[in-house]
Amino acid sequence: MAGHRIYKLAFSDLYPNYIHKVERKERTKAELDEVICWLTGYSQAQLDELIEPGNPVNLEEFFRDAPKMNIARSAITGSVCGVKLAEIEDPLMLEIRYLDKLVDELAKGKAMEKILRTLPASV
Template identity: 60%
Template sequence: MAEHKIYKMSFSKVYPHYIAKAERKGRTKAEVDEIIRWLTGYSQEELEAQLEKEKDFETFFTEAPQLNPSRDLIKGVICGVRVEEIEEPTMQEIRYLDKLVDELAKGKAMEKILR
């Protein structure tokens, strides 16, 4: 199966879009960072280092210290596809993050987002 272009896209190039989406809805960069840390296990310093190194999405998730075991509780539709039904592991991790940022932008409470 062909690899998706997003796998080689720099996480640091997409990150500002996550921030902008959240801030347009009155949420903060700190909340987006908290979501990313919850999902991946990166510390804030490790997250910032990944951004500085301009790691691609595939590497960003492969190098994640501890993917949260509760992430399989993330359910719903993103880009017309149910996240729980995505079979490719890297794509599922990317869509989990997209879904969490969407929930943040829709005003969901952090304690509900972080399951």
């Protein structure tokens, strides 16, 4: 079975779309980068290299080579593009949709501690 065509999309080509989406809603590139690094375990320096225009690393490679996918990502729920995350069976598509959901939450103005699924200090 062939993979979905989005798997071969270069991350460096997708990233500007994420930037545009969050900046339209008055969020920042730094916040977007924080979300991506939280999810994948990439350092800021690694992410900067991956988003360089022309970098050929595609989404499949981006997630496959991620240093440490955040275990708390399983707490990401809801729907993306009308599809419930809990119903996505393909592991790679689920990772892509987790990132999409986090970007959506950022663009909607959700607080960073909620996006990053962190507990308040008093708990």
